[in-house]
Amino acid sequence: MASLKELRNRIASVKATQKITKAMQMVAAAKLRKAQLAAEAARPYSARMATVLANISSAMEGRDDAPKLMIGTGKADVHLLLVATAERGLCGGFNSSIARLARTKARELKAAGKEVKILCVGKKGFDALKMEFGPILLDLITFREVRQIGFAQANEVGDRVLQLFEEEAFDVCTLYYSEFQSVISQIPTEQQIIPSMTASNDDEETTGPDVSPDVSYEYEPDEEEILADLLPRNIAVQIFRALLENGASEQGARMSAMDNATRNAGEMIDKLTLSFNRQRQAQITKELIEIISGAEAL
Amino acid sequence: MAEPLAFELVSPEALVLSGEASEVVVPGTEGYFTVMANHAPLMSTLKPGVVEVKMASGEEKQIFVRGGFADVSPSGFTLLAEQSVMLEELDMKDLDQQIQNASEDVGDADTDEKKAKAQAMLSQLEECRDAINQARG
Numbered sequence: 001m002a003s004l005k006e007l008r009n010r011i012a013s014v015k016a017t018q019k020i021t022k023a024m025q026m027v028a029a030a031k032l033r034k035a036q037l038a039a040e041a042a043r044p045y046s047a048r049m050a051t052v053l054a055n056i057s058s059a060m061e062g063r064d065d066a067p068k069l070m071i072g073t074g075k076a077d078v079h080l081l082l083v084a085t086a087e088r089g090l091c092g093g094f095n096s097s098i099a100r101l102a103r104t105k106a107r108e109l110k111a112a113g114k115e116v117k118i119l120c121v122g123k124k125g126f127d128a129l130k131m132e133f134g135p136i137l138l139d140l141i142t143f144r145e146v147r148q149i150g151f152a153q154a155n156e157v158g159d160r161v162l163q164l165f166e167e168e169a170f171d172v173c174t175l176y177y178s179e180f181q182s183v184i185s186q187i188p189t190e191q192q193i194i195p196s197m198t199a200s201n202d203d204e205e206t207t208g209p210d211v212s213p214d215v216s217y218e219y220e221p222d223e224e225e226i227l228a229d230l231l232p233r234n235i236a237v238q239i240f241r242a243l244l245e246n247g248a249s250e251q252g253a254r255m256s257a258m259d260n261a262t263r264n265a266g267e268m269i270d271k272l273t274l275s276f277n278r279q280r281q282a283q284i285t286k287e288l289i290e291i292i293s294g295a296e297a298l
Numbered sequence: 299m300a301e302p303l304a305f306e307l308v309s310p311e312a313l314v315l316s317g318e319a320s321e322v323v324v325p326g327t328e329g330y331f332t333v334m335a336n337h338a339p340l341m342s343t344l345k346p347g348v349v350e351v352k353m354a355s356g357e358e359k360q361i362f363v364r365g366g367f368a369d370v371s372p373s374g375f376t377l378l379a380e381q382s383v384m385l386e387e388l389d390m391k392d393l394d395q396q397i398q399n400a401s402e403d404v405g406d407a408d409t410d411e412k413k414a415k416a417q418a419m420l421s422q423l424e425e426c427r428d429a430i431n432q433a434r435g
Contacts, residue, residue: 038311041312041313044306044312044313045310046310048306048308048369048376049378051369052341052367052369052378055341150311151310151311154310217339217341218338218340219341220342220343221327221342226367229343233365237310240310
């Protein structure tokens with residue numbers, strides 16, 4: 001049985017921890033609101049982008065000279081997994097669930113005899129994957145110093161991916177991130193971004209309302225040049241959207257994890273206080289018995 | 299009174315401007331063009347420059363955009379800009395910095411192709427600096 005002094009110390013330390021988790025929860029709640037607003041503000045752009053892309057794609061359909069970014073290299077031998085996670089831990093299962101999804105996929109692809117390469121955005125995913133996939137982890141891109149993820153950061157990642165694509169380092173690129181559903185539910189998601197043909201068709205959210213294939217557009221300059229400009233930008237937009245979703249998810253996950261931790265600490269304090277009181281009482285009783293039996297012996 | 303045109307200017311970060319416009323002047327890659335209501339469907343890339351919007355209310359807005367697309371469809375006109383700043387809020391120092399970066403890119407380029415690209419970017423930026431200076435008087 002722990003002594004009174006030990007119990008008192010433990011209560012003090014759990015109380016201190018509770019204060020920290022409580023503060024972290026509140027910080028996450030405030031950041032979550034900001035992250036959610038940012039994610040919502042970005043939605044119109046990616047929706048419009050998808051509309052434009054759908055319009056051009058329908059014009060380009062069936063043509064052999066469509067850009068590789070759109071229709072792919074014709075092979076699916078080398079896969080690039082772009083794994084976007086958070087920079088910090090202490091946010092429940094957020095990072096590990098993204099890493100798990102990517103890991104499962106990587107194993108599957110390897111078992112099927114494909115070559116797999118992994119590019120990490122965010123330190124936590126890198127840490128989680130480097131044990132198993134050390135040699136095929138291409139690089140880690142971190143935005144630890146960046147306070148608010150902007151389009152410039154997404155562009156940086158996008159450029160990196162495009163550069164690799166131009167070097168023909170991979171055929172198919174899949175993006176891993178966590179879709180923000182609510183504070184208590186974030187869904188790890190995979191999305192194929194190169195070739196983009198399937199990506200824009202699968203994603204219901206990006207299918208714009210006014211895709212009008214009947215309208216014949218005039219293009220200035222011609223379709224190919226517009227596509228050559230649009231497709232790389234689309235990659236960056238998709239990455240940007242994923243990063244923002246990730247940002248909101250991370251704060252949501254952290255908020256609920258810290259809420260749990262605060263509650264657990266509260267329960268623990270209650271239990272410790274109870275046993276502290278009981279022990280103090282026992283000691284008082286013991287001292288009384290000693291005094292009384294001493295008096296009786298006289 | 300000209301017929302109103304549904305106009306939207308969106309950047310990745312936010313919906314910058316949305317409303318009825320009577321006339322929009324856009325810096326297309328192949329030259330400035332004006333969009334009014336019932337324009338034929340058109341899709342064009344943009345070069346850095348100033349978009350001039352005449353709102354249906356008569357208000358006029360000038361917005362600096364860098365890179366993007368113009369999508370004129372029967373349902374309206376959507377401008378997708380990679381970067382957009384209200385002209386009155388634009389800091390010339392920012393632009394100067396961008397120009398400097400671009401000129402460094404020209405110096406750093408290792409292939410002819412890259413060099414040509416960087417050079418084009420630089421000249422476009424310089425051109426739009428002049429345009430802004432002119433717009434401000």
